[in-house]
Amino acid sequence: MISVQNLHKSYKDNEVLKGISLTVEKGQVVAIIGPSGSGKSTFLRCLNVLEQADKGQITIDDVAVDIANLTNKKTELLRHKTAMVFQNYSLFKNKTVKENITMPLVTVQKKSQREADSIAENLLAQVGLSDKENFYPNSLSGGQQQRVGIARAVALNPYAILFDEPTSALDPELVGEVLQVIQSLALSNMTMIVVTHEMSFARQVADHVVFMAEGYIVEQGTPEEIFNNPKQERTKKFLQQLSVEKQLVVKELVI
Amino acid sequence: MKLKNIWSMLLVIVVVGVLTACSSKDSSKERGSVKADEKVLNVGTAAGRSPFIYQKDNKVIGYDADIIEAAAKKAGYKVKWTTAEFEGLFGSLDSGRIDTIANQLSVTTEREEKYSFTVPYLYSGSVFAVKVDNENIKSVDDLKDKVVGVGLGTAAEKELKDINKNNDFTIKTFSEDPTAELKEVSLGRVDAYYNDQVQVKTTIEKAKLDDVKIGFGPTSWGNIAFPFTTDSKKVEDISKALEELTNDGTLKEISEKWLGIDATKKQ
Amino acid sequence: MKFDFMYFLESLPQLLKYVYITLGVSVVSMIISFVISIVLVLIDRNRTKVLYPLSRLYISFFRGTPLLVQLFVLYFGLPQIFPEMAVMTSLQAALIGLSLNNAAYLSEILRGSLNGVESNQMDACLSVGMTKLQAMRKVIFPQAIRVAVPSLGNNFIGLIKESSLTFVLGLAEILAHAKMLAAESYLYMESYLAVAVIYWGLTVIIGWLQRRLEYRLEVPYL
Ligand SMILES: Nc1ncnc2c1ncn2[C@@H]1O[C@H](COP(=O)(O)OP(=O)(O)OP(=O)(O)O)[C@@H](O)[C@H]1O
Numbered sequence: 001m002i003s004v005q006n007l008h009k010s011y012k013d014n015e016v017l018k019g020i021s022l023t024v025e026k027g028q029v030v031a032i033i034g035p036s037g038s039g040k041s042t043f044l045r046c047l048n049v050l051e052q053a054d055k056g057q058i059t060i061d062d063v064a065v066d067i068a069n070l071t072n073k074k075t076e077l078l079r080h081k082t083a084m085v086f087q088n089y090s091l092f093k094n095k096t097v098k099e100n101i102t103m104p105l106v107t108v109q110k111k112s113q114r115e116a117d118s119i120a121e122n123l124l125a126q127v128g129l130s131d132k133e134n135f136y137p138n139s140l141s142g143g144q145q146q147r148v149g150i151a152r153a154v155a156l157n158p159y160a161i162l163f164d165e166p167t168s169a170l171d172p173e174l175v176g177e178v179l180q181v182i183q184s185l186a187l188s189n190m191t192m193i194v195v196t197h198e199m200s201f202a203r204q205v206a207d208h209v210v211f212m213a214e215g216y217i218v219e220q221g222t223p224e225e226i227f228n229n230p231k232q233e234r235t236k237k238f239l240q241q242l243s244v245e246k247q248l249v250v251k252e253l254v255i
Numbered sequence: 256m257k258l259k260n261i262w263s264m265l266l267v268i269v270v271v272g273v274l275t276a277c278s279s280k281d282s283s284k285e286r287g288s289v290k291a292d293e294k295v296l297n298v299g300t301a302a303g304r305s306p307f308i309y310q311k312d313n314k315v316i317g318y319d320a321d322i323i324e325a326a327a328k329k330a331g332y333k334v335k336w337t338t339a340e341f342e343g344l345f346g347s348l349d350s351g352r353i354d355t356i357a358n359q360l361s362v363t364t365e366r367e368e369k370y371s372f373t374v375p376y377l378y379s380g381s382v383f384a385v386k387v388d389n390e391n392i393k394s395v396d397d398l399k400d401k402v403v404g405v406g407l408g409t410a411a412e413k414e415l416k417d418i419n420k421n422n423d424f425t426i427k428t429f430s431e432d433p434t435a436e437l438k439e440v441s442l443g444r445v446d447a448y449y450n451d452q453v454q455v456k457t458t459i460e461k462a463k464l465d466d467v468k469i470g471f472g473p474t475s476w477g478n479i480a481f482p483f484t485t486d487s488k489k490v491e492d493i494s495k496a497l498e499e500l501t502n503d504g505t506l507k508e509i510s511e512k513w514l515g516i517d518a519t520k521k522q
Numbered sequence: 523m524k525f526d527f528m529y530f531l532e533s534l535p536q537l538l539k540y541v542y543i544t545l546g547v548s549v550v551s552m553i554i555s556f557v558i559s560i561v562l563v564l565i566d567r568n569r570t571k572v573l574y575p576l577s578r579l580y581i582s583f584f585r586g587t588p589l590l591v592q593l594f595v596l597y598f599g600l601p602q603i604f605p606e607m608a609v610m611t612s613l614q615a616a617l618i619g620l621s622l623n624n625a626a627y628l629s630e631i632l633r634g635s636l637n638g639v640e641s642n643q644m645d646a647c648l649s650v651g652m653t654k655l656q657a658m659r660k661v662i663f664p665q666a667i668r669v670a671v672p673s674l675g676n677n678f679i680g681l682i683k684e685s686s687l688t689f690v691l692g693l694a695e696i697l698a699h700a701k702m703l704a705a706e707s708y709l710y711m712e713s714y715l716a717v718a719v720i721y722w723g724l725t726v727i728i729g730w731l732q733r734r735l736e737y738r739l740e741v742p743y744l
């Protein structure tokens with residue numbers, strides 16, 4: 001179980017997270033939606049301790065920390081519980097596709113090179129990139145890079161995978177291949193928190209949807225509850241705006 | 256994998272480098288212990304002034320070299336040579352790395368305040384070198400409003416400044432070799448160049464500077480001697496040896512061999 | 523005055539005998555200064571307490587004063603204050619002086635190249651559980667080096683030429699031998715041109731090696 005209690009984070013005077021509490025059950029897929037700047041990325045980064053929150057409690061699986069007395073050791077333990085998939089893929093540019101996956105396994109998890117290699121080969125086959133093993137990230141398309149990013153996260157065998165808008169940097173025609181990979185992960189019972197702007201995807205794949213705005217969780221519930229019967233004005237407004245934008249895009253395309 | 260190789264190669268090179276440095280340190284210690292028993296005289300030079308002192312086939316030779324070798328031998332020392340840039344010689348002397356300098360050093364009042372000199376082993380007179388067709392510069396008075404070159408930081412520079420008390424002419428300093436300096440004269444960048452007479456003569460001859468000659472001089476004489484730090488006990492040994500060598504004619508012989516004249520007397 | 527071409531040719535092999543001194547001093551200094559600069563740049567990135575202002579002071583001093591002065595202070599000045607230091611040989615002093623000086627320049631080169639590495643690379647390393655040091659070694663540094671190689675090559679060529687200053691300490695490297703050759707023969711132009719040709723040859727070789735290295739480091743980005 002992932003349990004976050006009253007998480008706060010400020011950059012200088014700018015309070016970005018104003019007391020976030022959230023529970024995610026094992027195997028659950030949680031989608032986080034919300035307007036730009038509402039603190040979604042910051043929240044994920046705090047879970048992965050890429051940013052250190054100012055206060056609050058985070059429990060992931062058997063690791064429980066109080067931010068107030070976070071030690072280096074605890075940071076490490078907590079970080080090992082999750083893996084991140086980034087919006088801009090963030091593959092290691094100086095490593096081949098395969099090395100991107102094996103290097104963390106060998107350096108961090110102390111697996112043998114052979115074991116790491118076979119894990120990597122397996123996962124690359126699953127995401128359909130066996131033929132790109134020895135390519136460098138720069139020579140791959142965005143969709144291919146993001147699939148490697150996902151394979152790298154899965155290879156770590158974390159308790160949960162955190163996705164930060166995994167498709168929003170992609171050309172529309174490449175979004176599908178990445179969402180497909182995420183969907184198959186969801187089916188395999190992986191615990192996931194996915195920040196996304198793809199509402200149809202959230203509706204389809206997520207067990208639970210969280211709407212964030214201005215540093216708060218405004219509303220959460222099943223996809224059904226959030227998308228069809230939002231209770232909060234702020235949520236309604238956000239969803240309305242989205243559909244208006246969508247219509248505009250459609251109109252533009254028609255004209 | 257390849258990067259790893261580079262790293263380990265670098266590591267090996269560093270280790271080897273450090274070891275080399277350490278071993279040379281050891282050998283210097285050995286040298287130190289030899290010094291105590293065998294009476295070594297560490298002599299520094301820039302080895303850049305033929306025929307006085309220069310290097311040939313990695314050996315320091317020349318007039319100064321023969322003199323100090325002879326004196327050291329007489330006093331029971333063995334000479335160990337160190338070559339370094341002129342600017343570094345006094346630093347080496349001050350820090351005790353060398354005992355003395357053999358580099359045609361003039362005895363000046365400033366230097367005398369800081370160092371103890373041996374008796375002079377050469378009297379140098381500096382001269383004004385001019386263009387071969389220049390008949391107008393025959394005395395100090397003729398230098399009025401002219402440009403005169405001289406080596407930076409040399410005793411000659413000090414002398415020249417004393418001559419030019421009234422700022423009658425312009426002094427231009429150079430930090431180069433004697434050939435390049437005398438070429439300033441033939442190129443017309445300076446009207447005259449002030450330097451030691453033997454040096455000027457030899458340079459004109461060896462570098463075949465046909466369009467340069469000695470205008471006039473020497474106007475005064477400088478004493479060339481070996482400087483030691485004031486706390487050195489070797490200065491008296493060498494001084495005494497030099498006096499003996501003057502008396503038995505060895506010095507005169509060495510001078511005639513290298514310089515073609517007896518420069519151990521004023522002439 | 524005539525140019526004595528024969529003498530020029532003859533002095534080439536004579537001077538080549540001493541290339542190993544110039545090259546050896548430069549290579550060893552380059553390596554030592556590289557190690558020092560890595561420490562400096564790590565201090566810089568971590569803003570380590572106490573050490574950070576000291577490292578800034580170090581860089582400022584060694585970049586802000588002439589190498590010649592630093593060599594003088596190291597070899598002649600310090601032994602007058604600490605007599606034990608007089609055991610230092612001119613070779614050791616040259617290596618130490620050049621290394622300390624060059625490290626200041628290298629650390630600035632490395633700092634610049636490290637800043638050029640995208641910040642998401644460090645995020646990615648940390649997110650997979652690597653420590654900062656592992657991240658530096660495996661990902662950040664190799665990427666920075668690629669950007670740094672042209673500047674490093676420049677720096678090394680500069681170092682080779684600057685190593686001639688160590689003759690003030692009595693380390694007779696190739697330029698010193700050229701000077702002494704010239705003083706002996708009075709053929710200054712010939713000797714200096716010969717040494718110039720050798721220096722030039724060295725830099726051409728280094729430039730060639732540098733481009734090969736650049737090409738190899740460029741492979742992931744083609
Ligand atoms: N490193 C940082 N330093 C200072 N301010 C930051 C930093 N990172 C984020 N912020 C600020 O925190 C707020 C929340 O940013 P965050 O990236 O979490 O939003 P988001 O919900 O992910 O938005 P988006 O949908 O655009 O990705 C923004 O106002 C942003 O300017």
Ligand SMILES: [Mg+2]
Binds near residue numbers: 040041042164165
């Ligand atoms: Mg974001």
